[in-house]
Amino acid sequence: MSDRLGIPADWAWLRQVHGADVVRVLEAGAQGPGDAAYTSVPGLPIAVSTADCYPLIVESSGAVGIAHAGWRGAATGVVEALLRGMAAAGHVPARAAIGPGIGACCFEVGPDVGERFRGHEATTDWGTTSVDLSAVVRAALGDLEVWASGICTMSNEAYHSHRRDATPQRQVAVAWLPA
Numbered sequence: 789m790s791d792r793l794g795i796p797a798d799w800a801w802l803r804q805v806h807g808a809d810v811v812r813v814l815e816a817g818a819q820g821p822g823d824a825a826y827t828s829v830p831g832l833p834i835a836v837s838t839a840d841c842y843p844l845i846v847e848s849s850g851a852v853g854i855a856h857a858g859w860r861g862a863a864t865g866v867v868e869a870l871l872r873g874m875a876a877a878g879h880v881p882a883r884a885a886i887g888p889g890i891g892a893c894c895f896e897v898g899p900d901v902g903e904r905f906r907g908h909e910a911t912t913d914w915g916t917t918s919v920d921l922s923a924v925v926r927a928a929l930g931d932l933e934v935w936a937s938g939i940c941t942m943s944n945e946a947y948h949s950h951r952r953d954a955t956p957q958r959q960v961a962v963a964w965l966p967a
């Protein structure tokens with residue numbers, strides 16, 4: 789995969805815990821625990837893995853950030869924490885990209901989860917209460933220019949979905965600064 793992308797083979801990975809801790813990455817290898825990271829090191833790929841949670845990439849001058857945002861992380865403020873962490877280090881976020889994750893069409897939730905996301909409630913394709921987690925992530929990005937894939941990992945069988953298959957397999961999102 790690194791060859792195809794033309795990037796170094798040694799990536800930095802987080803030990804993801806569905807929280808909101810942000811890791812500043814200085815070298816490749818295992819990092820964390822944390823669910824967001826950024827690096828200002830050129831040519832150092834940073835990655836998160838997801839299967840229904842949303843991968844998020846944030847671009848700024850001199851740094852790139854990445855996050856893993858499921859409902860727990862989103863409710864805990866992982867997106868805001870990444871933006872704050874990057875800005876505090878002098879890398880004011882400029883643009884963001886939201887990858888594939890479970891859509892409002894499929895993300896059925898109980899009342900305990902639904903009430904954490906007032907204003908982002910929706911309805912599944914089968915008529916039960918859901919949360920539009922992509923919209924939650926987008927809202928947390930404020931005024932940033934945002935690209936979103938709009939792909940639901942549970943509806944689209946080309947993607948791994950923990951809810952659909954209880955699969956241990958994951959999508960990987962990777963971000964890097966040009967070397």
Ligand SMILES: [Zn+2]
Pocket residue numbers: 890891892893894895940941942943944
């Ligand atoms: Zn769906």
